[in-house]
Amino acid sequence: MRSIPFSVTIASCFLFVATGCSNASDSETLTWITGSDSSPDAPDEEMSSYVRANVSDIEEEYGFPMQHSIHTTNIDEAMARLLEQAVRGQAPDFALVDGYALERFEDQLQPLNELMDEYGMDLDDFLPFAQDVMVGDDGNVYGLYLSTDVRYVFYDTRFVPEPPETWDDAMDISHELVDQGYEGLVLPLGVGEGTSVTSLLPLFWGQGGELIDEEGRPAFYNSENREYMLNVFNSIYEGVESGAITKRMASNGTENDGNAEISTGLVKMLYPGTWQINTFQEILGDDFEHWDVASLPTLEGGEPTSTVGGWAFGIFTEDPEKQRAAFDFLQRTYVGEEGMARFTTRDGSMPVRASVYDSPEFEAIPFIDEFQEILEKEGRPRPAEQVYNTISVQLQIAISQVVSGSKTPEEALDDAWEIVTFGMEDVE
Known part of the structure; x- marks a missing residue:
């Protein structure tokens, strides 16, 4: 894959939250894993209410109950466990992945090109470093980057x-x-x-x-x-x-x-x-x-x-209806133009789509212009290996x-x- 907190604590599938955790073989439930700060149980009430509202809408419109779990706070351990689950075919239907490590999951993730076209999501609107992470060596999109950060x-x-x-x-x-x-x-x-x-x-x-x-x-x-x-x-x-x-x-x-x-x-x-x-x-x-x-x-x-950081969601399920439901949820909540604007405003992180910076839904953190310049001119991701x-x-x-x-x-x-x-x- 062309080679990169938000502040997030991340999780193994068996450390379940709320309604528990199902694996990808459950055809009646849409399972996902995320970080605590971006979940329906986020400690910030505004964030948790925002995510819960979108969960409810997807459940009603697609007929899939959604079950989430939370990544463990040890990021390396969480990514290793998720990869192990993915290789065994036991990953959740979709999951949050540390951006720089997305390449490791390419063989298990589903290509998202058709869904991006269906929802009018322009790859070129994503910042160049995010595109490098999202796109695999075969030209397919395997992840949806949602936010980033820099050091200063x-x-x-x-x-x-x-x-x-x-x-x-x-x-x-x-x-x-x-x-x-x-x-x-x-x-x-x-x-x-x-x-x-x-x-x-x-x-x-x-x-x-x-x-x-x-x-x-x-x-x-x-x-x-x-x-x-x-x-x-x-x-x-x-x-x-x-x-x-x-x-x-x-x-x-x-x-x-x-x-x-x-x-x-x-x-x-x-x-x-x-x-x-x-x-x-x-x-x-x-x-x-x-x-x-x-x-x-x-x-x-x-x-x-x-060093630039950030996170991406990937979809593991091979079920077309689940893929569509997952993608719709992600674009509404985290990666669509409005969804990213609302999420990064609540999260206090930096958007990875150029259009979001001009969105009326986006409220920038202090020094955003300086941070953008650092990101564009000096940012470098960690190696994916x-x-x-x-x-x-x-x-x-x-x-x-x-x-x-x-x-x-x-x-x-x-x-x-x-x-x-x-x-x-x-x-x-």
């Missing part, structure tokens, strides 16, 4: 008049903040996917690094890639050793950890995700007007880069060890490579 630097202009363009700039600013009694740069450097996609990969990719080679094998330790990754590790290590970054960041593995950090009033510069901006506005109150956003800093000579998950976890462990002081950058990177490639042949 968020800073208080009263203390940081100009945003850092380079990592060295960020460290200089951090030292000044620490000298004034505030925290230095806050960013995830513990065990969690936020560490990879926010703190490590943008710096690595910005230098031209590649995690995985064209054959799908780990490559972050090969020739110049090792140099690029070691540059990242050394830069973070030096930031910690100099006091610009606190060792406490070794316990922060997600961008959302920044919510508690910023609420202390001691944080003036941090790396969050776009889905957090509404939360920041609530936390900061009137002070929010003094904050601004900018691209993530780069290592010297690097290009600004931000399954080995990525192993690489990511080991890099998270490695940098947390560096930050905590238990290993040097070289030791941590060497150990990560050894674990990732254990048992592999023909890996340099």
